[in-house]
Amino acid sequence: MSFLPGLVETTAVTDLYVDTNEVHREKIPQGTIWKIKVPADSKMTINIVSGIAEIFGTELANNVEYSFSNWNFSIYAVEEVHLEWKGSDPHPIVEDEDLISNRTAKYIYNLHFSLDKMRSTSFEGPNILVIGNKGSGKTALCRTLSSYSIKFKAYSPMFVNLNPQEAVFSPPGCLSATPISDILDVELPIWGQSMTSGATALHTKQPILKLFGLEMIAENPQRYLQTMDSLASVINSRLEKDSLVQRSGCIIDTPPLGQLSDDLHELVHIIQKFRINFVVMLADVDNEEDTATLEKVTPLAKSLVGDFFVKIPRLCGVIPSDDVYMRSLQRSSIREYFYGNPGTALSPFSLSLDFEDLVIWEPKNVLSNGETAVENNEILNLSQVSISPSSVQHALICITHQDKHAKQEDVANAAILGFALITEVNEKRRKMRVLLPVPGNFPNNACILTSYRYLE
Amino acid sequence: GATATQKNIQSRNWFLRDEEWANFKDSIITSTRFNSDPDEN
Ligand SMILES: Nc1ncnc2c1ncn2[C@@H]1O[C@H](COP(=O)(O)OP(=O)(O)OP(=O)(O)O)[C@@H](O)[C@H]1O
Ligand SMILES: [Mg+2]
Numbered sequence: 242m243s244f245l246p247g248l249v250e251t252t253a254v255t256d257l258y259v260d261t262n263e264v265h266r267e268k269i270p271q272g273t274i275w276k277i278k279v280p281a282d283s284k285m286t287i288n289i290v291s292g293i294a295e296i297f298g299t300e301l302a303n304n305v306e307y308s309f310s311n312w313n314f315s316i317y318a319v320e321e322v323h324l325e326w327k328g329s330d331p332h333p334i335v336e337d338e339d340l341i342s343n344r345t346a347k348y349i350y351n352l353h354f355s356l357d358k359m360r361s362t363s364f365e366g367p368n369i370l371v372i373g374n375k376g377s378g379k380t381a382l383c384r385t386l387s388s389y390s391i392k393f394k395a396y397s398p399m400f401v402n403l404n405p406q407e408a409v410f411s412p413p414g415c416l417s418a419t420p421i422s423d424i425l426d427v428e429l430p431i432w433g434q435s436m437t438s439g440a441t442a443l444h445t446k447q448p449i450l451k452l453f454g455l456e457m458i459a460e461n462p463q464r465y466l467q468t469m470d471s472l473a474s475v476i477n478s479r480l481e482k483d484s485l486v487q488r489s490g491c492i493i494d495t496p497p498l499g500q501l502s503d504d505l506h507e508l509v510h511i512i513q514k515f516r517i518n519f520v521v522m523l524a525d526v527d528n529e530e531d532t533a534t535l536e537k538v539t540p541l542a543k544s545l546v547g548d549f550f551v552k553i554p555r556l557c558g559v560i561p562s563d564d565v566y567m568r569s570l571q572r573s574s575i576r577e578y579f580y581g582n583p584g585t586a587l588s589p590f591s592l593s594l595d596f597e598d599l600v601i602w603e604p605k606n607v608l609s610n611g612e613t614a615v616e617n618n619e620i621l622n623l624s625q626v627s628i629s630p631s632s633v634q635h636a637l638i639c640i641t642h643q644d645k646h647a648k649q650e651d652v653a654n655a656a657i658l659g660f661a662l663i664t665e666v667n668e669k670r671r672k673m674r675v676l677l678p679v680p681g682n683f684p685n686n687a688c689i690l691t692s693y694r695y696l697e
Numbered sequence: 698g699a700t701a702t703q704k705n706i707q708s709r710n711w712f713l714r715d716e717e718w719a720n721f722k723d724s725i726i727t728s729t730r731f732n733s734d735p736d737e738n
Contacts, residue, residue, distance in 0.1 A: 422723035422726070435709070435712075436710040438710060446726075447713065447721055447723065449712070478716075479718065578709065587707060642714050679711055
């Protein structure tokens with residue numbers, strides 16, 4: 242066979258072609274979730290023929306083709322669902338346990354009804370904090386609660402993301418807050434699109450972002466707290482002016498508890514700054530890591546919110562993920578920021594800049610070796626980046642709202658104007674190519690380097 | 698060649714300043730979802 246290259250080639254092409262277009266049918270019994278993994282290099286489309294199907298709380302329309310790529314998610318059949326799917330990966334499902342009974346749906350409904358009750362009895366809505374160990378389902382729970390909050394009544398909860406490694410309505414490296422005033426985009430891991438120049442198929446969202454810039458909180462815990470404080474203060478001024486959002490309350494997602502300090506002082510800080518009055522912890526009693534964490538968290542949470550600390554099991558739909566998957570999600574969120582998604586293509590703008598045109602600052606990373614120990618009183622200072630291929634090539638940089646010549650302490654917590662991508666650095670000519678989301682000149686503003694890189 | 702998304706090509710907006718965002722009302726955001734204009738579909 243190997244002597245007949247033509248034939249081998251044809252077979253390969255045919256295989257791929259047939260798999261992509263073959264329509265598969267699936268029945269999902271009522272109350273069951275169908276777990277799906279769509280790898281980065283493949284695509285899947287799903288068409289709900291009949292029944293009520295939800296993705297993280299958002300209902301799918303019948304007879305509409307939804308496309309998915311690079312995402313682990315699940316479809317929950319509220320009522321028996323018949324669907325058709327096509328895909329370049331013949332086995333997108335999680336083998337052996339793809340169809341499981343949704344044992345934790347009732348906990349999510351109960352939480353939702355408690356939130357609803359709090360909203361109807363007070364002008365200051367519930368501010369719910371979701372905590373748990375890595376991969377326990379925190380983000381999935383927040384997304385589902387956000388969806389349910391707008392599904393039956395005209396509420397507009399504020400979703401707050403305090404996990405800088407997670408990208409929701411934004412590239413990674415940020416803490417963010419987004420009022421959810423219309424349905425979430427079921428096709429996107431980043432929940433939906435942030436504002437663009439025109440009307441889009443789905444209502445876009447208007448987030449406020451604060452840049453942490455690093456990956457792990459431990460790389461600069463003080464900067465993490467500072468970033469959180471500036472987010473909390475702008476959220477509070479929005480809530481004062483927006484009675485609908487205030488009444489709807491905040492739904493707050495957090496980094497895995499293992500990323501916080503041993504004494505959990507970040508948790509206390511969050512509960513105070515965001516005026517949390519409801520804490521939910523996702524934990525399993527037969528999981529050793531969870532019981533250990535629960536023991537530490539319980540007295541602390543009880544002392545702050547009393548009976549409004551509840552524990553529910555880890556969500557039963559979770560799909561274990563690793564660093565490779567996390568990075569691929571971060572990459573797609575950066576791509577989405579510049580190029581858009583299958584529903585809305587965006588056209589980024591490429592321009593050439595001299596090294597001298599850019600002022601780039603960088604937050605201190607106390608874990609990075611090779612750097613001299615950082616004095617405690619300097620940990621919040623930014624340092625100026627000297628531009629070279631090794632320091633900024635392929636880097637995602639944040640453009641702040643501060644002037645290029647602003648003092649570094651003003652830049653450190655500046656509001657975010659947007660992001661740029663440094664695609665090429667030419668040291669000899671002292672020039673670089675930069676991708677901007679908005680056409681025009683590069684803003685005359687100070688920039689901050691993030692730890693995130695994107696190679697096209 | 699022409700693609701299905703071509704008519705939809707647009708660019709992203711810059712993010713708002715803190716005060717602008719604090720004063721922003723989401724009710725002014727539009728989507729084409731409820732647009733009955735036949736040219737849009
Ligand atoms: N029905 C479901 N419920 C919860 N998670 C689900 C479900 N279906 C799929 N998943 C997947 O399980 C994974 C873990 O869930 P999730 O991201 O919500 O956990 P997490 O606690 O936020 O994790 P991390 O600590 O890394 O932030 C995700 O990839 C998610 O998409
Ligand atoms: Mg998460």
